[in-house]
Amino acid sequence: MKLIWKFNLVLLGIFVLGFLIAGYISYRALQANAREEILQNARLMMESALSSRTYTTTQVKPLLETQMKYKFLPQSVPAYAATEQFNDLRKKHPDYTYKEATLNPSNLRNRATDWEADVVNGFRNTATTTETVGERDTPSGRALYLARPIQIKSGACLECHSTVDVAPKTMVDLYGPANGFGWKMDEVIGAQIVSVPMAVPIERANRTFTAFMGSLALVFVAIFVLLNVMLYTMVIRRVTHLAGIADQVSLGKMDAGEFKTTSRDEIGVLTEAMGRMKASLVQAMKMLEG
Amino acid sequence: MYAWRVWLPIFVTLFSAAAHAATEVGTVTLVDGSAHVLRGATWYKLAPGIRVEEGDIVAAPERAQVQVEFAAGTLANLGGSGALHVALPEAKLPLLVLPSGWLKLAAKPPGVRMRTPTLDVAVPDAIVVVHAQPATVELFVESGSAKLSAPAVPGADGAARDAKRGEFWTKAAALPPAVRASPPKAFVDAMPRSFADPLPVLAAKQKGKPELVVDHEITYAEALPWLAGRDRAAFERRFAVRLKDPAFRKAAEPDIARHPLWDRQLHPEKYAPKPVPAQ
Numbered sequence: 286m287k288l289i290w291k292f293n294l295v296l297l298g299i300f301v302l303g304f305l306i307a308g309y310i311s312y313r314a315l316q317a318n319a320r321e322e323i324l325q326n327a328r329l330m331m332e333s334a335l336s337s338r339t340y341t342t343t344q345v346k347p348l349l350e351t352q353m354k355y356k357f358l359p360q361s362v363p364a365y366a367a368t369e370q371f372n373d374l375r376k377k378h379p380d381y382t383y384k385e386a387t388l389n390p391s392n393l394r395n396r397a398t399d400w401e402a403d404v405v406n407g408f409r410n411t412a413t414t415t416e417t418v419g420e421r422d423t424p425s426g427r428a429l430y431l432a433r434p435i436q437i438k439s440g441a442c443l444e445c446h447s448t449v450d451v452a453p454k455t456m457v458d459l460y461g462p463a464n465g466f467g468w469k470m471d472e473v474i475g476a477q478i479v480s481v482p483m484a485v486p487i488e489r490a491n492r493t494f495t496a497f498m499g500s501l502a503l504v505f506v507a508i509f510v511l512l513n514v515m516l517y518t519m520v521i522r523r524v525t526h527l528a529g530i531a532d533q534v535s536l537g538k539m540d541a542g543e544f545k546t547t548s549r550d551e552i553g554v555l556t557e558a559m560g561r562m563k564a565s566l567v568q569a570m571k572m573l574e575g
Numbered sequence: 576m577y578a579w580r581v582w583l584p585i586f587v588t589l590f591s592a593a594a595h596a597a598t599e600v601g602t603v604t605l606v607d608g609s610a611h612v613l614r615g616a617t618w619y620k621l622a623p624g625i626r627v628e629e630g631d632i633v634a635a636p637e638r639a640q641v642q643v644e645f646a647a648g649t650l651a652n653l654g655g656s657g658a659l660h661v662a663l664p665e666a667k668l669p670l671l672v673l674p675s676g677w678l679k680l681a682a683k684p685p686g687v688r689m690r691t692p693t694l695d696v697a698v699p700d701a702i703v704v705v706h707a708q709p710a711t712v713e714l715f716v717e718s719g720s721a722k723l724s725a726p727a728v729p730g731a732d733g734a735a736r737d738a739k740r741g742e743f744w745t746k747a748a749a750l751p752p753a754v755r756a757s758p759p760k761a762f763v764d765a766m767p768r769s770f771a772d773p774l775p776v777l778a779a780k781q782k783g784k785p786e787l788v789v790d791h792e793i794t795y796a797e798a799l800p801w802l803a804g805r806d807r808a809a810f811e812r813r814f815a816v817r818l819k820d821p822a823f824r825k826a827a828e829p830d831i832a833r834h835p836l837w838d839r840q841l842h843p844e845k846y847a848p849k850p851v852p853a854q
Contacts, residue, residue, distance in 0.1 A: 351717070351771060351772055351773045352771040352772060354717050354741070355715075355758060355763045355766070355770075355771050356763050356771070454741060454756055454757040455757060458757065
């Protein structure tokens with residue numbers, strides 16, 4: 286097998302191996318970055334919802350206390366405020382969802398679905414868990430969800446959610462006496478759940494991966510071609526020329542050609558050496574004949 | 576101009592046995608819309624900062640709002656007709672009379688009394704919203720407590736009832752008072768929107784003391800509702816000065832029999848002692 290084929294086989298093997306390794310590493314890294322980006326988005330939205338709850342509790346609800354004696358205003362409820370704010374966001378970004386999934390809510394729109402109930406029960410069963418991240422399939426594609434427990438830590442919550450007798454009458458008039466009561470201090474009654482679509486970041490990661498691997502392949506091909514050109518012009522062609530002359534000299538044809546070179550590299554040194562060897566051989570032949 | 580059904584009148588009358596000089600009892604701190612005050616028998620244009628005197632009647636049209644703040648910190652806000660009446664000096668509490676309309680009252684100790692067509696209310700330290708109509712009164716106790724009793728009429732059940740925070744009371748003329756745990760939606764929907772919020776305390780912001788600007792003298796039609804109320808005698812005496820106005824006298828003449836004081840003044844001959852026939 287010719288040298289260049291051996292060289293190309295080895296080079297191809299190295300390129301393929303490097304390509305696979307680079308592809309695996311880059312794919313994992315891009316997917317991890319995409320997931321992290323999704324998770325950061327979810328955390329940001331969760332914090333935004335929490336801020337909305339705090340604003341409602343500290344600034345809005347006190348202003349509505351008198352009005353609440355006449356008509357229950359759900360705008361005074363932190364969960365309602367956070368949900369409504371998010372629903373407004375959803376008008377432009379319908380794949381994002383926020384829900385304060387509750388096992389026993391006053392407002393039935395907050396009642397936990399099956400998978401949400403599993404999340405809530407997970408928090409109820411493990412008191413130390415403060416956050417859960419998971420993935421699930423939705424009609425619009427794969428989604429990542431971030432969940433945090435809703436735990437009763439303030440007596441203010443029980444003003445409306447302990448018993449019907451204690452709750453504001455305007456609230457009972459609106460939501461009825463059957464739902465949203467019986468909550469207890471320190472009980473995990475639900476979970477804040479933010480769902481963020483994974484499609485866009487994942488697709489972006491895949492596109493980046495494709496572009497990266499494509500570029501890598503192009504670079505590998507270019508290197509492959511350039512190395513072949515360099516190998517041929519700098520080594521193989523010159524060695525082949527040397528071999529041809531040496532072969533002729535070995536058959537006694539002293540006029541086959543001169544070992545000439547202007548290069549000072551290893552082939553050039555070999556050429557000069559072979560030139561000197563031919564000259565010595567010619568002189569030796571002359572001495573033998575003389 | 577001021578048809579009774581569109582007026583939201585508030586009046587302050589003071590019957591002082593000791594002094595006839597008018598005493599300032601409060602300040603108008605909020606006027607939204609075109610409002611007037613009747614002092615004596617003359618209507619003046621109302622503006623924030625005007626001091627309310629004993630005997631004043633404050634009136635405002637539909638969808639207007641007038642708030643009066645009293646010396647003890649009591650606030651009376653009219654989103655409809657209302658009346659503020661300071662009772663006789665020997666009485667302990669000022670008296671607000673609300674013949675019709677909406678009134679939100681935030682009373683501070685020692686409190687106020689309120690009189691409506693079918694219900695008398697004592698409000699020591701509470702916030703109440705009242706909707707008075709000629710035959711029915713609705714009252715909601717927003718905070719605190721009040722004592723309710725029917726007007727002292729023969730055959731009426733005059734027993735006082737305690738109205739607690741959150742309770743909604745209704746009193747129709749011929750029926751006993753009825754209570755429910757919260758105000759009905761119809762009441763809340765009809766209530767002036769501003770009543771759902773706390774009444775603002777604005778007295779400290781009133782720096783000036785605007786002068787009253789005369790608008791017009793009271794007409795007989797404007798005076799008639801007061802002349803037909805429970806204090807008709809007092810108002811007959813108060814408005815008697817208007818009998819000098821030929822137009823007022825002409826308007827009152829057909830009903831003069833209902834106003835004995837005026838009848839005696841206009842037609843003294845009716846009341847002159849009849850000569851004893853010769854024996």
